[in-house]
Amino acid sequence: MVSDVDGSRYCGLGTKQGGQNLKHIRKRSLFVALLLAIGAAFIVAPIRAYLLPQQPSAQPGTLEWYAQLAQSQGLSEYHFSDGISEYPAPSLDVAISNSNVAVVQIVAAKSYAVEGDSIVTWSKFKILESWRQVGACSPCLSSGLVPPADMLPLNSDEILVLRGGGSLAVNGVMLKSDVYDFPQFSFAHNYVLFFQRDPSQPQVGLLWLGGNGVLPIVSVNQLATVDILDTTGTTQQYNPFTDELQNRYGNSLDQMRASFTGSPPPTPTPTPCHPGLAVIRSCQQRGGGWDYESCQCSYY
Numbered sequence: 083m084v085s086d087v088d089g090s091r092y093c094g095l096g097t098k099q100g101g102q103n104l105k106h107i108r109k110r111s112l113f114v115a116l117l118l119a120i121g122a123a124f125i126v127a128p129i130r131a132y133l134l135p136q137q138p139s140a141q142p143g144t145l146e147w148y149a150q151l152a153q154s155q156g157l158s159e160y161h162f163s164d165g166i167s168e169y170p171a172p173s174l175d176v177a178i179s180n181s182n183v184a185v186v187q188i189v190a191a192k193s194y195a196v197e198g199d200s201i202v203t204w205s206k207f208k209i210l211e212s213w214r215q216v217g218a219c220s221p222c223l224s225s226g227l228v229p230p231a232d233m234l235p236l237n238s239d240e241i242l243v244l245r246g247g248g249s250l251a252v253n254g255v256m257l258k259s260d261v262y263d264f265p266q267f268s269f270a271h272n273y274v275l276f277f278q279r280d281p282s283q284p285q286v287g288l289l290w291l292g293g294n295g296v297l298p299i300v301s302v303n304q305l306a307t308v309d310i311l312d313t314t315g316t317t318q319q320y321n322p323f324t325d326e327l328q329n330r331y332g333n334s335l336d337q338m339r340a341s342f343t344g345s346p347p348p349t350p351t352p353t354p355c356h357p358g359l360a361v362i363r364s365c366q367q368r369g370g371g372w373d374y375e376s377c378q379c380s381y382y
Contacts, residue, residue, distance in 0.1 A: 144199045149255040157255070164200065164247045164259045169292030174326045177291060178214065181276040183342060185211035185299070188267050189240070193248030194230060201259040203248035204230060205267050207275070207287070209239045213342035219278040219288070229286060241287040243277070264293040272299045274338065294323045303335045306361075325379075332378055 140146035152160035172180075186207035193203045229242050236242065247261035267273070276295030277287035289295055300306045307324035331338040339345065362372045365379035372379060 145195055145201070145250070145252045145257060146198070148257055149253040152255045152257075153253070159256045159258065161258045161260055164261045167246065167261070167263060167292060169294065170290065171294065171323055172291075174323065174330065177276055177295070177323070180216065180219075181214065181278060181291070181295065182212075182216055182287070183214040183274065183276055184209045185213070185272060185339075186241075186275050187272045188269055190233065191267060191269075192230070192233065193250045195250060195252075196227070200246070201248045201250050201257065202227070202244060202246055203266065204233050205243045205245070206233055206236070207241050207243060207273075208237075209241065210272065211339070213339065216278070218281045218284050219290075229283065236285050241277070241285055243275075243287045243289060245289060264296075267296075268298070273297060274299065274305065274335070291323075297327070299335055305331065305333045305335050305338065328378060 140150050148160055148162055152158070186209055188205055189208050190206040191203055193201050196202050227244060233242060245261070245264060245266075247259040247264070247266060249256060249258045251257070274297040275287070275289070276291050278290050280286035280288055298306045305327075307327065331341070365372050370379040
């Protein structure tokens with residue numbers, strides 16, 4: 083027989099062990115619940131991510147893709163190459179006989195996206211002097227692009243010119259499409275242009291010679307040629323067409339004008355030859371040497 087004292091003692095022991103077991107069970111329950119919660123999070127998160135709208139990755143080579151590439155690198159401006167275009171390189175006489183030739187002034191220029199993967203620039207020119215006019219070129223291929231409405235209407239003495247490349251803001255990034263063999267026009271000076279008229283849009287000028295048919299007027303009477311670079315954008319390519327222009331007209335606007343209009347150029351006042359460093363360097367890069375007596379690039 084167990085006494086009350088002994089019974090109380092055993093009951094006391096039993097109560098203490100029972101509390102420890104209860105605490106152990108509670109700890110195990112909390113641990114299991116924690117594991118279940120973590121597992122549920124790993125299961126629900128992918129499902130939630132799948133159900134939420136995803137930001138699609140742009141197709142490589144598109145303007146949006148270039149913008150995303152720039153943003154991933156923390157850039158606000160991004161340059162990419164528009165490639166090299168091939169243009170005919172006829173003799174100077176053939177080029178003249180098939181071209182309108184005019185002195186022009188750029189009055190507006192704006193770049194546009196085409197098919198989401200390229201940039202083109204429309205430039206509006208005012209014709210200051212028309213040296214030669216030919217009809218619309220019926221065998222020429224039209225660009226197929228309609229002039230943008232915000233560049234119209236045109237006056238009778240204006241033309242629109244389309245060329246590849248340009249600058250355009252896309253998703254907060256300024257994208258610049260570089261065309262190394264045909265630099266962008268500048269508002270800093272006027273030009274002598276060789277162009278044909280689009281057969282379906284006569285007020286659209288086709289620069290069928292590319293950069294060869296673009297002669298910047300860098301001073302009152304001095305012509306320059308467009309530097310046509312290779313795909314690296316650093317090395318100037320040999321250009322026999324511009325050499326023929328230089329040999330015939332001596333980079334003189336007056337001499338070139340006289341050959342088209344028949345008006346004799348004014349008698350030049352003898353002045354020392356002081357070509358700029360850029361002109362001499364351009365001559366040397368084309369394999370020539372600067373002749374100070376004739377003040378022009380010579381080839382030996």
